Amino acid sequence: MADVLLTLHCAAADAEVIGEALRAALQTPVHVRAEAVLGLDFSDATTAERVTARLDRRAIELVLPEGDIPEALGILGRVRRSGAVRWYTSAVLERGRVA
Amino acid sequence: MLRELLAKALSFRFLVLAAALVVAGIGGWTFANLPIDAYPDIAPTQVKIILKAPGMTPDEVETRILAPIEQEMLGLPKQAVLRATAKYAIADITIDFIDGTDIYWARQQVSERLAGVMGDLPAGVNGGLAPISTPLSELFMFTIDGPQSLEARRTVLDWTIRPALRTVPGVADVNALGGYVRTFEVRPDPLALGAAGLTMADVKAAVESGNRNDGAGRLANGENALIVRAVGAIKTLDDLRALVLHAPGGRVLRLGDVATISNGSLTRYGAVTADGHGETVEGLVIALRGADARKVVTGVKERLAELKHNLPPGMTINVFYDRSDLIARAVGTVEEALLEATILVVVLLVVFLGDWRAAAIVATTLPMAALICFILMRGWGLTANLMSLGGLAIAIGMLVDGAVVVVENVVERLSAARAEDQSPRLHHVFRATSDVIVPVSAGLLIIALVFLPLVSLEGLEGKLFAPVALTIIFALVAALLLALTLVPVLASLGLKSGVHGEPWLMRQLAPRYSALLGAAFARQKLVYGVAGLGLAAAVVAYGAVGKTFMPQMDEGSVIAQLVKSPSIGLAHSVAGDMAAQRVLKAKVPEVDRVISRVGADELGLDPMGLNETDTFITLKPQSEWRGSKEAIIEDMRHAMALLPGISASFTQPIEMRVSEMLTGSRGDLAVKIFGPDGATLGKLAGQIEGILKATRGATEVMTVANDRVDYLQIDIDRLAAGRAGLSVDAIEDTLRGQLEGVRAGVVAEGNRRIPIVMRGAGGVEANPAAFSDTLLRGADGQTVRLSDVAHVHPVAGPVKIDHENGSRYALVQAFVSGRDLVGYVEEAKAAVQAKVPMPAGYRVVWGGQFENQQRAAARLSLVVPAALLLIFFVLLATLRSLRAALLILVNIPFAMVGGIVALWAAGQYLSVPASVGFIALLGIAVLNGLVLVSYFRQLRAEGVPMAEAVRLGAERRLRPVLMTASITAFGLVPLLFATGPGSEIQQPLAIVVIGGLVSSTLLTLVLLPILFERFGESPEERANG
The missing domain is CATH 1.20.1640.10 (Multidrug efflux transporter AcrB transmembrane domain)
Incomplete structure (x- = not known):
């Protein structure tokens, strides 16, 4: 089964709990990146984000077999969060490690 | 950030x-x-030494007291000025320290040096540092009236009211004036003394040694101890009478056998009279430096209310000066202006927005x-x-x-x-x-x-x-x-x-402004011409406007300073004061109460001579006035002119004290002539006085440099005195005992301390011939008359001697009205330079309010350009364009046009408050220019062509420019029409800002766009734009 890159965009406050839960369940490295999003949807933005119109987001990335996506989304659903999480997958064409 | x-x-x-x-x-x-007072604390760090030297003439005070103290004090660290005055029986030394010096540190320095020199001063000189007060400290004054005698009223003030008020937080002291201070008076009969072989010195020694209660230690009494108390203190007049002077051969000689013992009073150096009715007693509450005046007055009033029930029947405390009234009116004026300005600003905001x-x-x-x-x-x-x-x-x-x-x-x-x-x-x-x-x-x-x-x-x-x-x-x-x-x-x-x-107002203004701007661009030369004419008018107006330091603030109360013949006695001086009071009350119906204080006060804070009187005049409510306060004072001036031998000048309580504090003198102008010789100083002072009087604008000009007071000089013949067995010391002590009296201890009556004073037999105080025949008893028992051992003759001497930094000076004071002070001084200065040549070693210093104006002008001429430079840098940093920053600064002179013309049209002088107005105007003008120029530049950056950018920018910025200008101007309108105390200071400021805003706004909106179009960009920028 091919590996895919799962990218999640969540509120900064939720990044740690989501990352920990995914790593524990899927036993895969989880990358967390801070992002400023000049978004259009401010429905779940904090007041400070509404003021600056910049959403303070975290991008969480992990590579996992395509078949594990439902489990990962299930974990997301179970983890207690403060805001919505947006996700998408992209194909991983090749991967490796150079020491 | x-x-x-x-x-x-x-x-x-x-x-x-x-x-x-x-x-x-x-x-x-x-x-x-917030601590509240009418004015800010304007006092420098000042330490005052007041020493009383009973009976001493100014010459003696100068050589024996001032000289050693000045020698010790000159060179004190952080000292700014050392002023000293020698008057009859009083030495007044004032040391100003540089601003920012801690008052307690300064007092410690003075105190240490004074302690070192006190031992070198003549015996009998007493006093020390004055309380920590400022010219604003005299904040509550009252008289004590009632059917009681002056002595009884003074006793209540000294021993009931004063101690009670001194415990009120913030009270430095309570000055007691007028009335009689009770004494136990011993008047030995010289003949009886001579027969008994005793001298005054023997009697004094006997009184001093026969007046003591003391403990002797403890005595064992079984299991207990008894504390031994020996009682021998004098309590009553009879105790004094029973005092045994000596008992040769068992024949007891009591004090009562050779002296008259009675209740008396201390020699008076001043008196208080009220409303032409007679003498009274006055209490004056002095606040500590930095105390909250309102709280102190409240505390004093509460304490007086408590005391009211303990006063003898019929005795009343009548307040005639209460600073809280002035505070309430002064602060009320500003608060009212603040409230009105707030309402105006809100209305304008609604209209504009x-x-x-x-x-x-x-x-x-x-x-x-x-x-x-x-x-x-x-x-x-x-x-x-x-x-x-x-x-x-x-x-x-x-x-x-x-x-x-x-x-x-x-x-x-x-x-x-x-x-x-x-x-x-x-x-x-x-x-x-x-x-x-x-x-x-x-x-x-x-x-x-x-x-x-x-x-x-x-x-x-x-x-x-x-x-x-x-x-x-x-x-x-x-x-x-x-x-x-x-x-x-x-x-x-x-x-x-x-x-x-768009709000209605802007809909009306915008098209009109657009038309005006169009016309201005079409006739640019005309606009430049009008602006140039404006500048020329401002230069003319600047020349026409008089310059002064500060407008006179109306404190409500009036003080008439009366000066009489220098040799006048207390009784006649008091009679003159009462005559003045009666005239004032009869001729000026607005006068409510008149309280006069002649001579020196008890603490010596204001050591005037017997010929000098401060007359405190309270006015009836303004609704009962016939005209302005100036007219009332003019009436008073005319009324006082009716009195022969009395010259009056008019001032106000705080103003008087501030003048005294700053220059050691009273008056708008104080000319000091420094030099070593008193006669030459007097001559020069007389010449300058004449010139000042002849200069237009002088209301009162005076100098005491040529005033002479009559002395009865006693030149002791050493040979004759020595032959009679009399030392110089003994003669002088005896003479002082005859008139001034000699202290010989105190009698404790509860908490009261009543001095025992020995005096001559009496009858000589008003009889110089009898005084010359005063009997003196030598060591060998021989009795001689004073005239046998001394040459007694009248001479004239100075009324007072003034020093500054150790140098003698003569003072000429002038009050100026109806004319600007600077103009008056410049004219007088030129005349003095032309007509009064100064001998070598003599110099003239022009001071007073004038000095403040000159100092302020000099300082502002330095720091305002520095501030302009700072503003230029801020503009440069904000706009990042040298041309734009300079163009905005060009706006400033046009802002000044309206200010100076308005000042001239209103008949006001260019004073420090008016200068503050110009400073404020400068800021507003720059701000308006910045609003406009930054928008022009923004439009240019967006690619709008220059001609369109200036027109469009000016039209779009019309509202903020008009809003800031009109809101600032209307915010000041209440100050323009305020009439309470303090409004005199704020009015010139408001006139300048409002006038300036009119010209500045007009020129910002019309001239600046034209100037920006012409000079706003360099040819390269224009080519690139």
Whole structure:
């Protein structure tokens, strides 16, 4: 089964709990990146984000077999969060490690 | 950083609102508890030494007291000036330290040096440092009236009222004046003394050694101990009479056998009279330096109310000066102006913005900025007074500038926000505010910068105007903070989104302005010509406007300073005072009470001679006046002219003390002639007095340099005295005992200390011939007359001798009215230089109010250009264009045109407050220029052609320019029409700013666009644009 890159965009406050839960369940490295999003949807933005119109987001990335996506989304659903999480997958064409 | 602050404020809106409420609460509490007085503390660090030298002439005081003390005090660290005056029986030494010196440190330095020199002073000289007071310290005065004798009233004041009031927090002392201080008086009969073989010195020694209670230690009495107490103190007149002088051969000689023992009084150096009825007793409460005047007066009133029930029947305390009245009226004037200005500003905001919500949000800045300002004032140690609150009133129009710009931009942005724009509303508010952060903060920074020079002023003007500048700077800082925090928060909560229409006023003004601008561009030469004419008119007006230091502040009360013949006795001086009181009450119906104080007070804080009187005049309520206060004083002047031998000059309580504090003299102008010889000084002073009197504008000119007081000089013949067995010391002691009296201990009556005074047999006090025959008893028992051992003859001597920094000087004082002080002094100076040649070693110093004006002008001529340079740098940093920054500065002279013309048209003088007005104007003119030029540059950056950019920019910026100018001007309108105390200071300032704003706004809106089009860009920029 091919590996895919799962990218999640969540509120900064939720990044740690989501990352920990995914790593524990899927036993895969989880990358967390801070992002400023000049978004259009401010429905779940904090007041400070509404003021600056910049959403303070975290991008969480992990590579996992395509078949594990439902489990990962299930974990997301179970983890207690403060805001919505947006996700998408992209194909991983090749991967490796150079020491 | 400011953007961060703004973002945080909008992110925590409810926290900001809560913080605003808390700050408002603290500000309100601070205002209620802010120390309050009519004026700021204007006193330098000053230490006064007052020494009483009973019976000594000014010459003796100079050589025996002033000389050693001056020698010791000159060279004290941080000393600014050392002034000293020798008068009859009084040495008054004043040491001014440089500003900022701690008063307690200064007193310690003086105290240490004084202790070192006290041992070298003649016996009988007593006194020391005066209380820590300032010219503003005399804040409560009252008379004690009733059927009781003057002695009984004085006793109540000295021993009941004074101790009670001294415990009120903030009271430094209570000066007691008038009446008689009770003594136990011993008048030995010289013949009886001679028969008994005793001298006055023997009697004095016997009285001193026969008046003591003491303990002798403990005695064992079984298991107990007895404390042994020996009682021998004199308690009654009979105790004194029973005192045994000696008992040769068992024949007891008592004091009562050779002397008359009775109740008497201390020699009087002054008296108080009231309302032409007779003498009375006066109490004067002196506050500690830095005390909260309002609290002290309240405390004093409460204590007096408690004491009222313990006074003897019929005795009343009648207050004739209560500083809290002046405080209430002065602060009330400013508070009223503040309130009226706030209402005017709010109305203008509604008119200009056409949106009551926006107006309400901007108006919130006013009370909030004021409340934050009070907190900062307390932190800085400023008191609430005429000047500091006046600063707030001046700033009121400027405080809303930042908020206006922010709210206007928010309204604009919310109107412009398209429906499809999904950015949050908070973001629109954030962007709208952050877009104007730089101009708002630069604008407020510029206005704060223009007021900074005032903080650098020195002397009296510094102490008066530094609080004004600091208050304005505090309020502007608060306004900036609010413009970037509370105002956007309120705007985000209160302003509605959607299209806001132009308000009616702008719909009327905009097309007219557009037409005016078009006409101006079409006739540019005419505009330049009009502007040039304006400048020429300003130069002419500047020459025509008189220059003075400060307008005279109306304190409500009037003081008439009466001067009589220098040799006048107390009784005749008192009679003259009462005649003056009766004339004033009869001829001037507005006069309510007249209380006169002649001579020196008990503490010696104001050591006047017997020929000098301060007459305190209280007026009836203004509703009962026939005319202005000037007219009333003129009536008083005419009334006083009816009295022969009395010359009167008029001043006010605080004004008088401030003059005395600053120059050691009274009057608008104090000319000091320094030199070594008294006669030459007198001659020069006389010549200068004549010139000052002949110069137009002088109302009262006086000098005491040529006044001579009559002395009865006793030249002791050493041979004759030695032959009679009399030493010089013994003769002088005896003579002093005859007239002044000699202290011989005290009698304790409860908490009272009654002095025992020995005097001559009496009858000689008013009889020089009898005094010359005073019997003196030598050591060998031989009795001789004074005239046998001395040459007794009348001579004339000086009334007083003045020193400054150890040099003698003669003083000529002048009061000037109906003319500017500087003009008067310049004319008089030129005349003195031409007509009075100064001998070698003599020099003239021109001081008084004039000196303050010269110092202030010199300082402002240095620091205002420095402030302009700073403003230039701020403009350069904001606009990043040398041409643009210079163009804005070019606007300044045109702003001054209206100010100086308005001043001239109003008949006001160019004083320090008017200069403060010009300084404020400078800031507003620069701010208006900045608003316009920065927008021109913005349009040019957007690619708008130059001709269109200046027209479009000017039309779009019409509203903010008109708003800031009119709000500032209308904010000052209440000060223009205020009539209470202090309004005299604020009026010239308001006239300058309002007049200047008219010319400045007109020229900003018409001339600046033309100038920018012509000079705003370099040829390269124009080519690139």
